[in-house]
């Protein structure tokens with residue numbers, strides 16, 4: 053008999069692992085998935101889309117249109133067009149090309165949480181084509197409500213609304229913050245960024261005058277505390293902050309050692325790496341609600357100002373592509389703050405469609421197809437490899453309350 057408390061989305065998880073009371077952490081049993089679901093955030097593609105898009109993002113929270121219009125100005129500034137849909141179209145094409153080049157016959161369906169093409173369309177297309185077992189790639193690398201659980205809740209909501217909850221099984225690849233495919237583009241960006249900082253700032257003392265700012269999306273502190281499974285013993289900022297700190301350290305260490313391998317930088321042997329700091333951006337919500345800090349601009353204005361800093365590298369560590377938060381909050385605002393302080397600054401690349409990232413995502417899918425044992429799964433921090441199946445209560449939103457989620461252990 054199967055234990056029905058162990059469900060992905062109303063269906064028993066693989067029988068081989070259903071015996072464990074808390075469900076499987078890593079599904080080490082091959083699974084014949086019919087298709088990949090690329091699950092995106094979605095973004096507006098013109099001025100008329102902006103408010104309807106923001107209503108979707110804030111669905112169920114009853115935020116008045118006047119307040120949404122305040123948020124809309126970032127989008128309005130860029131003609132009402134978010135770059136995110138074009139980036140997901142490019143990622144879908146790149147995944148298809150990578151799969152084809154490896155001779156893997158798996159279709160890629162694309163659906164967004166907040167804009168066309170919606171998850172509804174992707175699930176309906178899957179059902180029409182008889183694809184009943186899907187493995188999801190959500191375009192978000194870390195553990196938190198916004199970057200993990202909210203996708204899973206939307207799979208459950210949409211499968212329920214479309215009446216497909218008992219037909220389609222959806223699983224997900226593990227959060228990939230420390231997978232080498234995701235980390236490699238950041239290492240390349242930081243290594244090359246340090247080289248440029250040295251080349252463009254005469255006599256720069258890297259150890260004291262260059263700062264590496266790893267930036268990620270701030271989230272409410274209550275979400276941070278609930279990010280990841282609580283039995284892992286993370287501190288009050290949860291898995292979200294711990295994952296970023298661990299990845300930032302790896303990126304800087306690896307970028308530094310690759311820089312020193314270059315003959316023109318060999319003279320840096322024996323000197324100290326630049327200082328680095330995890331900072332946050334894109335805070336929203338009422339000022340009374342605590343969110344993760346420090347904000348990247350506050351950090352420069354309050355901590356770096358008046359010190360020896362001459363150059364900053366801004367590394368968008370929390371982001372998979374150059375979407376609106378990167379283009380606005382980093383390339384406009386943080387870059388302006390750095391300029392006002394007289395700093396040279398450079399924003400380094402996101403993974404986008406970097407070949408390492410694309411092939412890493414395909415490797416992550418194949419882990420699930422092949423049931424790769426945990427011990428053989430690549431991971432660059434001690435925190436990973438992350439779970440295939442989210443743990444009970446993982447990444448819950450205490451503000452919004454409990455909602456059912458697919459692709460995890462219930463509840």
Ligand SMILES: CC1=C(CCC(=O)O)c2cc3nc(cc4[nH]c(cc5[nH]c(cc1n2)c(C)c5CCC(=O)O)c(CCC(=O)O)c4C)C(CCC(=O)O)=C3C
Nearest residue numbers: 093095109123134136192198199269271336371372375376
């Ligand atoms: C952790 C995180 C990621 C993960 C990073 C990743 O996935 O890479 C992410 C991604 C994104 N967030 C995005 C846009 C928005 N996020 C909002 C609101 C919020 N995000 C939050 C967190 C995150 N968000 C939170 C805690 C809120 C407050 C809502 C609440 O209290 O629960 C709002 C509402 C307005 C506002 O509140 O400012 C908008 C418009 C876009 C699209 C960008 C584009 O169009 O290019 C993307 C990819």
Ligand SMILES: [Fe+2]
Nearest residue numbers: 198269334377
């Ligand atoms: Fe967001």
